[in-house]
Amino acid sequence: MRVVVLGAGFGGLELATKLSAEFGTDLEVVLIDQSDGFVFGFSKLDVMFGRTAAGEVRHSYRDLAKPGVRFVQTTIRAIDPQARRVETDAGPFEGEVLVVALGADLDPGATPGLVEAGHEFYTTEGAFALRDVLSDFEGGRVIVGVTSAPFKCPPAPSETALLMHDFLVARGLRDRSEISLVMPLPVPIPPSPAASEALLSAFAERHIGWYPSQLIRGLDPASRVARFADGTEMPFDLFLGVPVHHVPAVVAESGMTVDGWIPVNPLTLETSFPGVFAVGDVTSVGTPKAGVFSERQAAVAADRIISAIRGGPGTSEYDGYGMCYLEFGHDEVARVEVRFVSGQAPTGSYDAPSQMLAADKAAFGTSRIRSWFGREWPSVPGPTR
Numbered sequence: 517m518r519v520v521v522l523g524a525g526f527g528g529l530e531l532a533t534k535l536s537a538e539f540g541t542d543l544e545v546v547l548i549d550q551s552d553g554f555v556f557g558f559s560k561l562d563v564m565f566g567r568t569a570a571g572e573v574r575h576s577y578r579d580l581a582k583p584g585v586r587f588v589q590t591t592i593r594a595i596d597p598q599a600r601r602v603e604t605d606a607g608p609f610e611g612e613v614l615v616v617a618l619g620a621d622l623d624p625g626a627t628p629g630l631v632e633a634g635h636e637f638y639t640t641e642g643a644f645a646l647r648d649v650l651s652d653f654e655g656g657r658v659i660v661g662v663t664s665a666p667f668k669c670p671p672a673p674s675e676t677a678l679l680m681h682d683f684l685v686a687r688g689l690r691d692r693s694e695i696s697l698v699m700p701l702p703v704p705i706p707p708s709p710a711a712s713e714a715l716l717s718a719f720a721e722r723h724i725g726w727y728p729s730q731l732i733r734g735l736d737p738a739s740r741v742a743r744f745a746d747g748t749e750m751p752f753d754l755f756l757g758v759p760v761h762h763v764p765a766v767v768a769e770s771g772m773t774v775d776g777w778i779p780v781n782p783l784t785l786e787t788s789f790p791g792v793f794a795v796g797d798v799t800s801v802g803t804p805k806a807g808v809f810s811e812r813q814a815a816v817a818a819d820r821i822i823s824a825i826r827g828g829p830g831t832s833e834y835d836g837y838g839m840c841y842l843e844f845g846h847d848e849v850a851r852v853e854v855r856f857v858s859g860q861a862p863t864g865s866y867d868a869p870s871q872m873l874a875a876d877k878a879a880f881g882t883s884r885i886r887s888w889f890g891r892e893w894p895s896v897p898g899p900t901r
């Protein structure tokens with residue numbers, strides 16, 4: 517019996533870990549990813565703002581030593597969901613069960629002028645490269661702008677604006693700078709009115725310009741002006757963008773998508789292809805695109821696969837729950853808990869920013885690295901972020 521897991525991000529790592537814990541070497545799990553290591557989304561902000569080094573936040577897949585799990589670093593070129601078979605640069609792989617956990621791809625080139633005149637902080641390379649750009653920045657007009665919806669981790673642009681404020685204050689550059697935040701959402705975190713209210717107050721206190729329900733359509737490299745979808749123009753000295761998201765090309769070509777993403781049964785994460793599951797950002801399951809949701813969906817898919825292998829009825833169901841930490845600046849972190857149930861308005865709770873929650877966030881990252889990679893993180897004592 518072989519389970520082939522496509523993608524070793526939040527979802528794929530959690531799924532492989534659960535299957536290994538249940539079956540050990542009795543089940544063959546092939547985990548495929550083109551990268552050499554995993555990086556938490558939030559670590560991108562930490563590197564970009566100089567709070568930690570790039571080498572500290574990359575978790576090499578070489579360290580994966582899970583009984584029954586074989587990690588293969590290669591690029592997936594074709595997926596045949598009917599045959600549960602993939603073609604890769606390392607040859608074909610086939611399984612009784614296939615799990616698609618390939619996330620959302622980012623496409624900076626899709627926004628005119630973004631590559632030439634701006635920067636993006638959503639890819640690992642983009643965020644890591646920004647570390648030097650920011651340390652050379654001498655102040656000026658900064659725009660944090662979103663170019664398409666849906667986008668991963670909806671709080672991340674708000675966090676970036678708040679961390680940018682702290683960064684400029686620490687360098688004595690805030691007085692000669694402006695920060696503007698351009699988002700397609702009407703409020704920063706729609707499912708949590710309390711979190712949105714707290715963020716809007718924080719923006720007002722810090723004189724961060726808030727431009728809701730707007731998308732950035734392009735940048736003009738000659739005049740260094742950002743153009744909004746409604747035609748508004750805003751000049752910038754530094755543009756930090758969230759690029760266009762879509763499924764990886766190999767998923768689009770597989771015939772599994774409807775309206776751009778893979779539809780799944782929202783309770784079981786099964787696709788319309790027998791034996792094929794999809795979890796996380798690659799799906800249209802109805803939750804925001806964030807690691808905590810991918811992880812919880814992967815746990816349900818794993819339970820379902822375990823039940824099927826054991827020959828019992830699958831009972832585990834996805835509940836749409838997610839908990840997200842929010843960087844507020846001043847070394848404080850807030851927490852938002854939300855639950856998305858199909859056909860109902862999302863409900864949630866909010867805990868105000870504190871240093872205690874900053875420690876909780878660090879413990880969250882540590883616990884995942886311990887569970888997935890079997891080692892402690894950070895490897896050296898000190899600030900974890």
Ligand SMILES: Cc1cc2nc3c(=O)[nH]c(=O)nc-3n(C[C@H](O)[C@H](O)[C@H](O)COP(=O)(O)OP(=O)(O)OC[C@H]3O[C@@H](n4cnc5c(N)ncnc54)[C@H](O)[C@@H]3O)c2cc1C
Pocket residue numbers: 522523524525526527528548549550551556557558559560561590591592593617618619620637638639668669672764766795796797798805806807808809810840841
């Ligand atoms: C700045 C930023 C901050 C964030 N902060 C948070 C946060 O605080 N909390 C949170 O929960 N989420 C956060 N996120 C979002 C989070 O990173 C993603 O939502 C999460 O990683 C999605 O998990 P996934 O398993 O669905 O996909 P991913 O983790 O993206 O994994 C997909 C994997 O598939 C691989 N892959 C893709 N195509 C191929 C191919 N053709 N061949 C082989 N491999 C391939 C990729 O290399 C990747 O490793 C943040 C994101 C960003 C950008």
